[in-house]
Amino acid sequence: MKNLVLIGYGGMGTRHLDRLKNVKEIAVKGVYDIDPQKQTAAKKDGYYSYNSLVDVLNDSAVDIVLIATPNDSHKELAIQSLQHGKHVICEKPVTLSTADLQDILDTAKKYNRKFMVDQNRRWDENFRMVKKIVDDGALGKIYEIRNIINGSRGIPGDWRRNPEQGGGMVYDWCVHILDRILWLKKGIKLRSLYADLSYRLGHQVDDGFYVELQFDDGMRCILEVGTANFIKLPEWYVAGSTGTMEIKDFELHGEYVTLKGELAKDTIPVEAGAGFTKTMAPRTDGSLEHHPLPKVAVDVCDFYRNFVAWIDGKEEPIVKNSEVMDDMKIIQAIFDSAKDNKVIHFD
Numbered sequence: 396m397k398n399l400v401l402i403g404y405g406g407m408g409t410r411h412l413d414r415l416k417n418v419k420e421i422a423v424k425g426v427y428d429i430d431p432q433k434q435t436a437a438k439k440d441g442y443y444s445y446n447s448l449v450d451v452l453n454d455s456a457v458d459i460v461l462i463a464t465p466n467d468s469h470k471e472l473a474i475q476s477l478q479h480g481k482h483v484i485c486e487k488p489v490t491l492s493t494a495d496l497q498d499i500l501d502t503a504k505k506y507n508r509k510f511m512v513d514q515n516r517r518w519d520e521n522f523r524m525v526k527k528i529v530d531d532g533a534l535g536k537i538y539e540i541r542n543i544i545n546g547s548r549g550i551p552g553d554w555r556r557n558p559e560q561g562g563g564m565v566y567d568w569c570v571h572i573l574d575r576i577l578w579l580k581k582g583i584k585l586r587s588l589y590a591d592l593s594y595r596l597g598h599q600v601d602d603g604f605y606v607e608l609q610f611d612d613g614m615r616c617i618l619e620v621g622t623a624n625f626i627k628l629p630e631w632y633v634a635g636s637t638g639t640m641e642i643k644d645f646e647l648h649g650e651y652v653t654l655k656g657e658l659a660k661d662t663i664p665v666e667a668g669a670g671f672t673k674t675m676a677p678r679t680d681g682s683l684e685h686h687p688l689p690k691v692a693v694d695v696c697d698f699y700r701n702f703v704a705w706i707d708g709k710e711e712p713i714v715k716n717s718e719v720m721d722d723m724k725i726i727q728a729i730f731d732s733a734k735d736n737k738v739i740h741f742d
């Protein structure tokens with residue numbers, strides 16, 4: 396059993412504590428937040444509240460520090476915790492530069508402590524459904540994956556609007572959805588990318604993005620986030636040589652269809668708008684099979700269990716620091732591509 400202290404009793408921090416109730420390998424020893432009101436809230440919720448970061452770091456009973464504070468504070472908190480002999484779980488985006496991440500990793504190595512980033516959206520059920528369908532080859536050769544997250548509430552009026560604190564949707568969402576696509580495509584080289592960021596809401600940070608990735612196996616991936624989309628596009632669209640999958644939303648509405656028989660068969664043209672078409676005529680001849688989305692068993696608490704097993708030398712980390720470093724290099728390339736409006740090629 397490992398003792399954990401949470402730093403940052405905010406939106407994500409409190410969710411971590413809820414999830415940790417299901418993880419018998421970890422005991423929550425307490426909480427520290429820089430904001431006295433949050434300290435009071437933590438006490439009211441039944442947690443021991445440390446008065447200062449120093450008190451946390453000097454408590455030899457603390458094995459793990461979990462950092463869930465705004466993005467610009469992760470580096471310093473992580474380095475101090477590692478230097479005091481703590482293992483560290485850190486929220487995403489891990490840092491705002493690859494150099495900062497390298498500093499953390501060097502410190503973890505020097506003090507022989509474990510450091511892992513909470514890339515929890517690898518455990519999203521919808522993503523795991525896509526991964527299963529792709530891994531099983533249910534759609535034939537995959538040509539394209541689109542993962543589009545649309546909201547219509549703008550950016551919350553907290554640090555997420557502040558560039559110095561790592562605000563904006565690339566750091567908020569792209570870090571998640573890029574990470575899991577790279578995880579899904581593990582071993583396949585990323586050939587190039589193009590990115591366009593949106594600034595429709597008048598903030599200093601991006602309020603959305605469009606990122607196109609081209610992989611060496613010929614697959615294209617489109618990652619998109621919008622915060623002023625009043626009608627949502629489907630969250631996932633996967634196109635293969637013999638099938639297509641759609642997941643419309645977080646609530647997991649969707650299906651996949653597969654082709655029975657021939658792709659191109661002569662058909663009767665249909666009227667379409669002001670014209671007519673044979674190519675786009677619907678398949679009304681029973682040549683498509685409809686399937687419900689596959690069942691997948693996922694439990695995000697496995698992230699914490701794996702961290703403890705890694706500390707104990709029993710398992711390899713599920714989220715590897717080399718993967719997170721790759722994520723951060725590509726995030727940097729996304730900003731570069733958008734700034735210069737150019738395709739970035741990777742050697």
Ligand SMILES: NC(=O)c1ccc[n+]([C@@H]2O[C@H](COP(=O)([O-])OP(=O)(O)OC[C@H]3O[C@@H](n4cnc5c(N)ncnc54)[C@H](O)[C@@H]3O)[C@@H](O)[C@H]2O)c1
Nearest residue numbers: 403404405406407408428429430433463464465466486487
């Ligand atoms: N993995 C996910 O699904 C997910 C979801 C949301 C947020 N996050 C990440 O979690 C982190 C926190 O986001 P949030 O939405 O919970 O923010 P939040 O603003 O709700 O909470 C942050 C808390 O940290 C405290 N804090 C700030 N600086 C501190 C410091 N130096 N020491 C101690 N406490 C400090 C604040 O007082 C606040 O209570 C961010 O990095 C964010 O990107 C991850």
